[in-house]
Structure formats: C-alpha cells, structure tokens
Amino acid sequence: MAHDHGSAGHSHDHTAGANAKMLGWALALTSAYLVAEVIGGIVFNSLALLSDAAHMMTDVAALVIALLAIRLGRKAPDEKRTFGYRRFEILAAAFNAVLLFGIAIYVFVEAIRRFTEPQEIQSWGMMIVAAIGLVVNLISMRLLTAGKDASFNVKGAYLEVWADMVGSIGVIAGAAAIRFTGWTWIDPVVAVAIGLWVLPRTWILLRDTTNVLLEGVPSSLRLTEVRAAIAAVPGVAGLHDLHVWSMSNDDVSCTVHVTLGQGCDPAPVRLGLAAMLDQRFDISHVTVQTEAPGEPCGDGHEVHA
Template sequence: MSEGHSHGASASSKRLAIALALTTTFLVAEVIGAIVFKSLALLSDAAHMMTDVAALAIALAAIKIGERASDDLRTFGYRRFEILAATFNAVLLFLVAGYVLYEGILRLFSPEPVGSTGMLIVAAFGLGVNLISMRLLAGGADTSLNVKGAYLEVWADLLGSIGVIGGALVIMTTGWTWVDPIVAIGIGLWVLPRTWILLKNTTHILLEGVPKGLSMSAVRATIAAVPGVTDVHDLHLWGVSSDDVNASVHLVIAEGQPPEPVRFAVLTKLDEVHGIEHATVQVELGPDGDKTGPGHGDTPHA
C-alpha cells in the first residue's frame, strides 16, 4: 500500500470516527423523540440516521481491515472490503427507503396526531449533526466509494432533517397531520435513485469492470503506439477498490526487437498517460508469437 493511500485512509478513519460518535449520540435522541411525538417523518429520519450509524461503522471497519497487508491467501490484500461495505450500505438504504415508503402510504389513509413542536426541535438538532458529519466526510467522498457511501447516507439524512423541519412548521401552522407521511415519502423517493447509482458503481467494481475514467480503446492505442509493438491482445483493466487500477496485456513485438526495452516503454506509458501503476505485460516475439517471460511487474521508475 502506498504512503499516500495510508495517509488518506488514516485521515478518513479519523473523520469517520468523529462522525460516528456524533451520529450515534443523536440517533438515540431521535428515536425517543419519534416515539414520544408520534411522527413518522421523524421516525423515517431516525431510520436513515440508523443506517448512517451502520454505514459509518462499516466504513470505518472497512478502512481498518483494508489496511491489512496481502498474504498467501489474499494476494490483493483486503482493500476490496471497502467495496463490499459500500454495497452493503446501498442495500441497507434501499430496504429502509422501501419501509418508509410503505409506512408513509399507510399513514396517508390513516393520519395520526403529531407533536409538531417536539418534532421541530429534534429535527433541528439532527440537521446540525448532519451538517457537521457531512463536513467531516466531504474530503474523502471523492476518492473512496466506501466513504462516499457513508457520505450519501448522511446527505440523505440531512435532507430528511430539512424535510422534517418543514413538515413540522406546516403542521404547527395548519394542523395538517397528513404532511408528516408526505415528507416521509418524499425522503424515500429522493434516496432511492442515489442509492441505485452507488450500488451500480460498487457492482461494476465487483464485476471487474473497467475503472472509471479509463477507456479500453484509448489504453490499447497507447500500447500500440509504442515503437516495436506490432499487435495488442488480451487487454484487461480492473480495480481492486475505488482508487486503484490494474492492467494485464499481451503484446507482439517485431522480430529482432529486444523485448525488455519494449516492455519497459509500455509500462512507463501506461503510468504516464493513464495513471496505471500496476500492470502485467506478456511479450510475444515475431509472427509465431513465441513468449518471453515472465514479462510482468509494476511500472518502472527512473
């Protein structure tokens, strides 16, 4: 694991730990408030807050586990655990959103009295906690799907808190208790498509898809343009986690061409042009494709 990744993981874990402590503390208060004030919107926000706690805890555990070195059993190490964690978070949020939608529809047909003042106070505190947590997680959300999953959980809950505050104000001024389930349904509908995007991204990585920002044709063209390369085949691009890229490729070089300088040039180009630092290059000589080996390694550095 690179030093840069190690520092990034350490910073992310510290932010996650602080956000987890804040969110867990408020979750207890919000659940109590939802029960006391009989607010489905507040309960839906508490449910999202519960998934926030789970997401933050799992994300934190994923970083800690991901820092473990590779071994003879898991040669890529444990970094993919963060993708599994992000996938779990997405599935969990899907389930919670579905439950909130179901309960919201039921409440539309049989509204219940809501303690709007208490609902407003609890939601306002929740908004503050979510703002702090989002600020803490924003730095790592662009580089880690694991942290991004936790960030989206908190973002959804922040909007939920805003919705609950708005709903409480409407109920206080009009007495329309049906606003409570409407807010809950709105939160659920907002969360679902964003959760789907996260799940699609994590599934793409688990299926060894081409990492975001890379193009097979562009990488192939870069390799083919290296002097001495006559053919490129069996090119594969994949990522173990959300912030690394691996490649393997077979290439044919012209007869009489020394293989090692060509392999070195290909590895260098992959790093310089596409940021691929870990690549395996199998060189095949001449028209008969005689292989030279082992032909693999990390990108060379001068």
C-alpha cells in the same frame, strides 16, 4: 515470452489514517443523534422523524463498516488472499446501498398506512429534533468531505449523511407546515419524499460498486483509449487479452499481451508501457506479457503481428 509485474509503486495508505479519524468523529456524532431521533420520533409520533432515523441508522452502519474496511484494508496480502483485503471496502459500500433500499421500502409501506389512518403529530418536538439533526449532519458532512473522492466507502457514508441533511430540512419544513395548517398527512408525504430523494443516489453507489465487484473497467477510463495508447507505444506491433479493472476506486490494474515488432527488445517496451499507463491513465499496477510475431500465446493460440 516475458512478463513484467512492475508498477509505479504508489502507496494507497496516505489518507487512511485521516479518513479513520474523521469517520470516528462522524460516527460519534451520528450515533448520539440517532438515539435522540428515535426517541423523538416515538414520543412525537412522527413517521418523518422515524424515516430520517432509519436513514441515520444506515449512516451509523456505513460509518462502522467504513472504519472496519480501513482497518482490514491495511492488512497485507497473505497466502490465502493475494490481493489483500481492499475489496472489503467495496463489499461494505454495496451492503450499505442494499440496506438503504430496504429501509426505503419500509418507509413507503408505513406511509401508505398512515395515509389511510391519519395520526396526531406533535410538530414542535418534531421540528426541534430535526433542527438538531441538521446541525449534526452538517458537521458530519464537513468531516467527511476531504475523503469522499478517494474512497467508495467514505463516499457512501458521505452520501448517506448528505441525504440525511436534506431529510432534516424536509422534516423541519413539514413540521412547520403541520404546525400552521394542522394537515397531518404532510408527515408521511415528507417521509416518502426523503426516500425518493435518497434512492437515485443509492442506485449510483450500488451501480459503481457492482462494476468493481464484476471487475469492470473503471468509469473514469475508456478501454478504447487505453488500447489505442498501448498500440502507439514504440515497439508494439499488436495487442490482445487487454484487461483493466480495480480492486477499489483508487487502485487500478491492467494486464495485456503485446506482440513485439521485428527485432525489438522486450524490456524497453515493457518499461515504456508501464510508464505511459501510469502517467496518462493513473494505472499503477501493470502486467505486460510480450510475444514475438508468430510465437504461441499463453492461451494456446498463435499470435500474428
């Protein structure tokens, strides 16, 4: 029985520095605008602005946690956490998704109250603040675009900023409508619309992060395809106990028990498997346990070819 703990040795730190810098700039812009939007929402009595500010607050939280996740993710594995701290990124993204759900519930409740108790809205001030927010969101989105496909954390921050950009457009349109019609009920309608726009994307983020936390197969892979590819490697007579999971969205691992064909040397089979999984499926961390036909498996069961 033999084991192979080799991997392609890919480094996952090459984008961390760039992501941290972009996140820092986005955080500075978003934090400054958050303060302005909260003040504007209170002064101009706009629930739509406060709803947008609430989502902006989650942007700030997402950016702060994303920066912390990058810092912690760089820490090397230790005696207590042998996988290191990269899973913190997933926890952070899941927390942001849950926070957004909570904010949406608050906005819906407040909107219902305002439908029954209409309030005066200062539409010009509402429009100016939202226009500034649109510019800030566009800049932040531009900063985060490069790293959104390489990190769940950056993707979560990008989605929240993107949703706020749509929210700012909605607030501007709502302010214009209120200005020319005097219909103050448009304000809570816009607030609810922002929440409904954000929630589906928040659900997708929560679904993906939950899959990682449950060590599910990454969405980009199909276990049946991986199993078939392993079975086709020369020298493999059978396989079982196949597991594919990820610590984060760019760090996929695989473990498998392989039954060798008669007279096959285990070393070339293991090396061939690791190379195939890396090249075809981008699985960089591979552990292969090889077993001869009829040899007891590590779980106490006998293996048959």
